[in-house]
Amino acid sequence: MSHPFDLSGQVAVVTGANTGIGRGIAVALAGAGADVALVGRSRAEETAADVVALGRRAALIDADLSTIEPVQSVIDRTLAELGRLDILVNNAGIIRRADAVDFTEEDWDAVIDTNLKSLFFLCQAAGRHMITQGRGKIVNIASLLSFQGGIRVPSYTASKSGVAGLTKLLANEWAAKGVNVNAIAPGYIGTNNTAALQSDETRNRQILERIPAGRWGDPKDIGGAAVFLCSSASDYVHGHVLAVDGGWLAR
Ligand code: NAP
Numbered sequence: 001m002s003h004p005f006d007l008s009g010q011v012a013v014v015t016g017a018n019t020g021i022g023r024g025i026a027v028a029l030a031g032a033g034a035d036v037a038l039v040g041r042s043r044a045e046e047t048a049a050d051v052v053a054l055g056r057r058a059a060l061i062d063a064d065l066s067t068i069e070p071v072q073s074v075i076d077r078t079l080a081e082l083g084r085l086d087i088l089v090n091n092a093g094i095i096r097r098a099d100a101v102d103f104t105e106e107d108w109d110a111v112i113d114t115n116l117k118s119l120f121f122l123c124q125a126a127g128r129h130m131i132t133q134g135r136g137k138i139v140n141i142a143s144l145l146s147f148q149g150g151i152r153v154p155s156y157t158a159s160k161s162g163v164a165g166l167t168k169l170l171a172n173e174w175a176a177k178g179v180n181v182n183a184i185a186p187g188y189i190g191t192n193n194t195a196a197l198q199s200d201e202t203r204n205r206q207i208l209e210r211i212p213a214g215r216w217g218d219p220k221d222i223g224g225a226a227v228f229l230c231s232s233a234s235d236y237v238h239g240h241v242l243a244v245d246g247g248w249l250a251r
Pocket of ligand 1 (some may be wrong): 063143185188
């Protein structure tokens with residue numbers, strides 16, 4: 001009998017896989033046995049090398065997800081290059097910071113289009129395929145701001161709260177069709193996305209003081225949770241937003 005976390009023979013799509021959390025997830029899925037399509041506007045050469053070093057196949061797929069124009073081609077190319085599609089991880093995302101009174105329409109649209117609109121239409125395109133084959137796993141990357149309000153990031157909070165809601169809606173529609181839709185809400189993870197916070201001495205100290213685990217998270221911390229939600233170990237988990245936050249939300 002295969003191990004419940006084993007992903008051997010499966011194909012995963014990971015968006016925003018060249019760096020940070022996306023890279024951590026792609027490498028973790030490959031470590032569990034999956035071949036991985038690495039999707040993004042920057043080519044994920046280093047992640048591909050990590051995947052190949054683990055004995056798995058990697059496909060590099062160029063796609064700028066600030067619009068939904070490339071969505072169907074991401075699915076079609078994955079099928080053409082890796083032969084199947086079992087897992088979608090919607091990780092690509094951006095953040096814009098400004099006071100709510102000054103927030104621009106451009107900063108609103110850019111974040112919503114990438115973090116929420118493209119995520120939904122990728123779920124739709126992958127979901128159609130997964131429903132037809134009767135099984136599949138979708139993991140959306142949410143945020144602590146799927147639960148909390150945050151400050152100076154209105155479009156980001158709106159997008160990530162939307163990701164949590166969509167995850168539950170899709171789970172309600174697709175659970176009985178063999179497709180698991182769940183989300184991971186990372187806490188404070190050391191990546192490009194949080195570089196400004198890490199380099200601000202006061203904010204960095206305030207954040208660390210509030211994390212029960214006493215450290216920033218690492219992309220590897222998210223990788224383990226992703227393997228669980230992409231494997232048969234989570235077959236009865238639907239519509240859940242799993243916080244991987246060093247205990248932040250427990251405070
Ligand atoms: P990151 O290092 O900035 O990575 C973001 C990824 O998204 C990069 O691969 C980036 O590509 C890609 N991306 C952005 N816009 C794109 C577009 N238009 N088309 C295609 N790809 C695009 O940040 P991260 O921290 O790893 O973030 C990954 C996800 O985790 C995001 O959804 C973020 O909101 C979420 N998250 C992060 C934290 C954290 O503490 N770090 C906490 C909660 C949630 P480029 O390299 O080309 O920009």
